[in-house]
Amino acid sequence: MSQPQPPTQEQLDAYIRTRLALAGVDLDLLPAQPDPETGVPTRDQALRSLRSFVTGGPAAIAGWTPPVTGTPAAAYAQQASPPLLYPSITEAWTGKADGR
Numbered sequence: 001m002s003q004p005q006p007p008t009q010e011q012l013d014a015y016i017r018t019r020l021a022l023a024g025v026d027l028d029l030l031p032a033q034p035d036p037e038t039g040v041p042t043r044d045q046a047l048r049s050l051r052s053f054v055t056g057g058p059a060a061i062a063g064w065t066p067p068v069t070g071t072p073a074a075a076y077a078q079q080a081s082p083p084l085l086y087p088s089i090t091e092a093w094t095g096k097a098d099g100r
Contacts, residue, residue, distance in 0.1 A: 012051050012055070013047055013051070015054070016047060027046055028043065
């Protein structure tokens, strides 16, 4: 059997653009030329960064599992309340940021 070939740059770009389109993100809205005033990345810079993430990042993220101690109910409780990446935004949405 032959080993699977890694995706080409064009295949990665198509995958990235498709995933972003499904999330409602259009890379074509990014500028084609750098803008030193705003620091917004160009389309090419964004694609380069996303290619690097897709080829190197997901394996490390997918391998994470919460530590399991105690009863099976404790393991379920960890899955029911995953850690939040941006708790300040979540607190604002739930009204906790106002001290309610």
